[in-house]
Amino acid sequence: MSLSAPTAASLQGASSDLTSNTRPDVRLEVSGGRRLSGELRVSGAKNSALVLMTASLLSRDTLRLRNVPPLTDITAMGEILAALGVRVTRSGETLDLDGETIIQAAPPYELVNTLRASFFCIGPLLARMGTAQVPLPGGCQIGSRPVVEHVKGLKTLGATVTIEHGVVTASLPGGARRLSGGHIHLDCPSVGATETLMMAAVLAEGETVIDNAALEPEVVDLAGLLIAMGARIQGAGTPTITISGVARLHGADYAVIPDRIEAGTLLLAAAITRSTLKVGSIIPEHLGAVLTKLEEAGCTLQPEGDGLLISASSIRALDLRTMPFPGFPTDLQAPFMSLLATADGIGTSLVVETIFENRLQHVAELQRMGASIRLQGNTACIEGVPRLSAAPVRGTDLRASAAMVLAGLAAEGTTTVRGLEFLDRGYAGLEHKLNAVGACIRRISDAA
Numbered sequence: 001m002s003l004s005a006p007t008a009a010s011l012q013g014a015s016s017d018l019t020s021n022t023r024p025d026v027r028l029e030v031s032g033g034r035r036l037s038g039e040l041r042v043s044g045a046k047n048s049a050l051v052l053m054t055a056s057l058l059s060r061d062t063l064r065l066r067n068v069p070p071l072t073d074i075t076a077m078g079e080i081l082a083a084l085g086v087r088v089t090r091s092g093e094t095l096d097l098d099g100e101t102i103i104q105a106a107p108p109y110e111l112v113n114t115l116r117a118s119f120f121c122i123g124p125l126l127a128r129m130g131t132a133q134v135p136l137p138g139g140c141q142i143g144s145r146p147v148v149e150h151v152k153g154l155k156t157l158g159a160t161v162t163i164e165h166g167v168v169t170a171s172l173p174g175g176a177r178r179l180s181g182g183h184i185h186l187d188c189p190s191v192g193a194t195e196t197l198m199m200a201a202v203l204a205e206g207e208t209v210i211d212n213a214a215l216e217p218e219v220v221d222l223a224g225l226l227i228a229m230g231a232r233i234q235g236a237g238t239p240t241i242t243i244s245g246v247a248r249l250h251g252a253d254y255a256v257i258p259d260r261i262e263a264g265t266l267l268l269a270a271a272i273t274r275s276t277l278k279v280g281s282i283i284p285e286h287l288g289a290v291l292t293k294l295e296e297a298g299c300t301l302q303p304e305g306d307g308l309l310i311s312a313s314s315i316r317a318l319d320l321r322t323m324p325f326p327g328f329p330t331d332l333q334a335p336f337m338s339l340l341a342t343a344d345g346i347g348t349s350l351v352v353e354t355i356f357e358n359r360l361q362h363v364a365e366l367q368r369m370g371a372s373i374r375l376q377g378n379t380a381c382i383e384g385v386p387r388l389s390a391a392p393v394r395g396t397d398l399r400a401s402a403a404m405v406l407a408g409l410a411a412e413g414t415t416t417v418r419g420l421e422f423l424d425r426g427y428a429g430l431e432h433k434l435n436a437v438g439a440c441i442r443r444i445s446d447a448a
């Protein structure tokens, strides 16, 4: 039975059965060897929308977010905020989040457990309610994902923090009505820690400085929203962010930035099929290192309207190393590896994953498709092959699933991709978008 990918309406209507557990029998059948042509548009950024939604906990007024992608992770975050008392309404790609009444400061474990980003709620909840109990997010497929920097930073802002039975409890010391500003130095430029601590500090008494802050565009987008809500923040996008606390924040109407990781994935779809394609709604500065690597691989890129026109005829081998922004994003390491597995001519590519300790599981699946890849610790050594061959493969995490779809586009035959419970968390109707420019991808399930 052919199924349509989750859309805004279906997520709104049927979120309960499609939140973060797209049924395991659901799979994609990707017919390979077709050129793509035409125009695609990038949706709003998952990793920005998720954290911007948690900012609704900081104000009694309503927050309107536009350009919010129809993803299962967004629905999950909406359910977590609703459990805390936020009234969440959605109309198409616009979300209204009314945080007038927060009824509790402890998001339910069963909801938090499905979504790591929900841990970011600890910052705004503590700032607003003076206390927060949030389950530890724990590790995931790609690594241990500690929250040491988040906790250390909250303590620097004067909170008492304990971790018992898998729950982090942060509260203001006796008698204090607000957090107090402080100087936080992050041992690593963690995106989540920077965002969580920025949200905690905006309502603190006095000034907070976050040193070695993350520079990612999603951090800058969050600062943009908080400033639109009345916060006083300087230096977002630089290693040192300064926040002068205010007594309260008001509502805002704000548009989420385009998803740079989805943009990179769609550009790679053109490259791996040796096609010419227009990808709209791209902010090139958000993709600097990726565009450089695409050009190094032999693609041509031209600005066109609010996006880029990419053309590829042959692909060269190259080396890449994942790094915090503005370095090459770890979230595009797997999709880019699919491209390098099809590199033409002689030459070896080296891909080094430096951010997450367990983010090379897609290598075994690409090898199943005939890719020539040798692994050495966190380094993959790749020789391009003339043609990948279709096989049944499984995406082991969100970006690995996207890498499998890309490999399927280039492979000989029809590739069956499983692991859509991951794909649907971060890509809004990927197969619809690709089919609209000439791909042939069907979503299949065994259900009668």
Ligand code: EPZ
Pocket (backbone or CB within 6 Å): 047, 048, 050, 117, 143, 144, 145, 146, 147, 148, 149, 150, 188, 189, 190, 191, 192, 193, 214, 218, 330, 331, 355, 356, 357, 398, 399, 426
């Ligand atoms: C965000 O995760 C993104 N998720 C991830 O995207 C992305 O891969 C990551 O940033 C890096 O760019 C969201 O925004 C929801 P980090 P986050 O804290 O904030 C270590 C995707 O595919 N670290 O910057 O959890 C950590 O172990 C997802 O969309 C500590 O050591 O990432 C990792 O090695 C996957 N101690 C590195 O820092 C800490 O206290 C980067 O993690 C915190 C982090």
